[in-house]
Amino acid sequence: MQPGFDSLRERLLRAGIAPRRVHRYLAELREHLADLTERERASGLDPRQAGERAMSLLGGDAELAKAMIDKGCGRSLAARAPWAVFVMSPLFLLVAALALNSMLMFRLLWPMQGLTPGEMPESYRALIDLSGVITNYLLGAVLSLGCIAVALRQRLESGWVWLGLGLIAVLTGLLGFHVHEYPAVPGHKAAVSYSLAEVIYWHERASLAASLGVGALRAVVLFSVAGIAYHMVRLRLVPDRR
Amino acid sequence: MPREPNPNFMAGVPELMILRLLQDREMYGYELVQAIKTESADVISFGEGVVYPVLHGLEDDGAVTSRRKLVDGRSRVYYTLTAKGERRYRQLADTWSSLAQAIQSVLKGSRYATGL
Numbered sequence: 225m226q227p228g229f230d231s232l233r234e235r236l237l238r239a240g241i242a243p244r245r246v247h248r249y250l251a252e253l254r255e256h257l258a259d260l261t262e263r264e265r266a267s268g269l270d271p272r273q274a275g276e277r278a279m280s281l282l283g284g285d286a287e288l289a290k291a292m293i294d295k296g297c298g299r300s301l302a303a304r305a306p307w308a309v310f311v312m313s314p315l316f317l318l319v320a321a322l323a324l325n326s327m328l329m330f331r332l333l334w335p336m337q338g339l340t341p342g343e344m345p346e347s348y349r350a351l352i353d354l355s356g357v358i359t360n361y362l363l364g365a366v367l368s369l370g371c372i373a374v375a376l377r378q379r380l381e382s383g384w385v386w387l388g389l390g391l392i393a394v395l396t397g398l399l400g401f402h403v404h405e406y407p408a409v410p411g412h413k414a415a416v417s418y419s420l421a422e423v424i425y426w427h428e429r430a431s432l433a434a435s436l437g438v439g440a441l442r443a444v445v446l447f448s449v450a451g452i453a454y455h456m457v458r459l460r461l462v463p464d465r466r
Numbered sequence: 467m468p469r470e471p472n473p474n475f476m477a478g479v480p481e482l483m484i485l486r487l488l489q490d491r492e493m494y495g496y497e498l499v500q501a502i503k504t505e506s507a508d509v510i511s512f513g514e515g516v517v518y519p520v521l522h523g524l525e526d527d528g529a530v531t532s533r534r535k536l537v538d539g540r541s542r543v544y545y546t547l548t549a550k551g552e553r554r555y556r557q558l559a560d561t562w563s564s565l566a567q568a569i570q571s572v573l574k575g576s577r578y579a580t581g582l
Contacts, residue, residue: 245522252495252518252543259496260514283513291516297523 229253235289237379240303249292257282302378309374310388314367318395325359360422364396364442368450376457389450397443398436479510480520482562485555488530488547495521495543521545529554 229250236246260278269277282288292298302309332348368389375385424434483502487493493501498521499514524530529551535544547555 248543249518249522253515255494255540255542256496256499256515256518258540281514283515287513288515291513292519292522295519295523297519297526 232285232288234379235285236292237377239289239293240299240378241292242298242300242303243377245292245298245300249298253282253288300378302374302380306380306382306384310371310382310384311391314371314388314392315395317367318363318392318399321363322359322399325355328355360396364392364446365450367392367396368446372450372454372457375454376461379461385454386451389454390447393443393447393450397441397446398439478558478562480512480517481524482555482558483510484517484520484524484545485529485547485551485558488545488551489555492544492546494545498545524551527554 232253233246233250236249237243241249257278260281261274264274264277265271283291329352332351371385371388371392374380375382422435422438423430424438425431426434480502483505484498487498487501487505495517496514499517502510521530521532525532525545527550528548530545530547532543532545534541536542
């Protein structure tokens with residue numbers, strides 16, 4: 225066993241023990257090892273012998289890992305219920321973010337009723353643009369990053385991770401936040417509207433096929449980038465799974 | 467000489483001994499292991515680090531609580547017995563006492579010795 229307990233850490237994480245619990249266990253083992261080494265030194269052993277004797281008294285990797293794993297305590301939620309962490313949580317966060325954004329937009333756009341798009345203050349326009357960038361581009365990336373971080377931190381090799389990344393890509397690709405400004409044309413009023421899906425115009429008409437196509441393209445790009453990043457980092461962290 | 471851990475038979479013993487020792491005062495892991503070794507005259511033997519999963523399990527069950535304390539410049543996690551832990555100790559102690567009596571009785575062979 226290495227003094228830093230690296231191999232024990234890997235064993236425990238791969239067995240689904242929560243990183244926080246692993247951290248605490250290793251901290252306590254290090255403190256215990258320091259006490260043992262100090263005692264062995266006091267008994268007259270040289271530093272190397274004292275260290276080896278202390279490690280032997282502390283227990284081997286297999287014994288220490290088995291004790292924690294068999295105890296069944298400290299298993300992470302991601303190991304116990306990966307569907308909740310990688311599917312339900314992103315879904316919930318996405319809905320919450322869109323709901324929050326909708327409330328914000330409703331509050332912002334309510335006083336704009338009756339104004340033509342040109343009359344909208346610049347600060348409002350900037351805020352709306354920022355909100356659009358966040359929900360349309362950053363939200364999916366942030367959720368994917370969170371999903372990957374949890375999976376890597378806990379050394380998870382679950383298909384749920386890929387399912388989660390796929391779900392995030394599809395939902396954030398298709399859903400989004402858009403403010404449409406309709407200038408005043410003869411027979412119609414000027415208007416500002418808000419929608420949860422990107423409306424693509426094809427030959428001056430809103431096209432569902434084009435909207436779905438753009439959404440699908442965004443989903444594919446996000447899933448590909450996130451998937452490649454996850455795969456590459458995972459290979460570095462868990463080289464024997466190559 | 468290499469240490470030989472006791473077999474699976476010992477499952478539950480560290481927990482019982484930890485709860486008993488924590489009845490007297492709060493202790494940290496290393497202290498607990500040394501106390502177990504001293505009290506049992508080194509008969510009960512296990513990898514010393516194994517005590518921590520037992521302590522964590524007891525804490526999860528509410529039988530003990532922990533707090534980090536700085537003593538003599540060293541930071542240590544001290545464990546304290548709770549009322550729930552006290553009740554658990556009594557249950558475990560009763561079970562082990564009954565078991566020990568039953569084993570003693572079998573080892574003495576008093577019931578069947580006269581029939582031989």
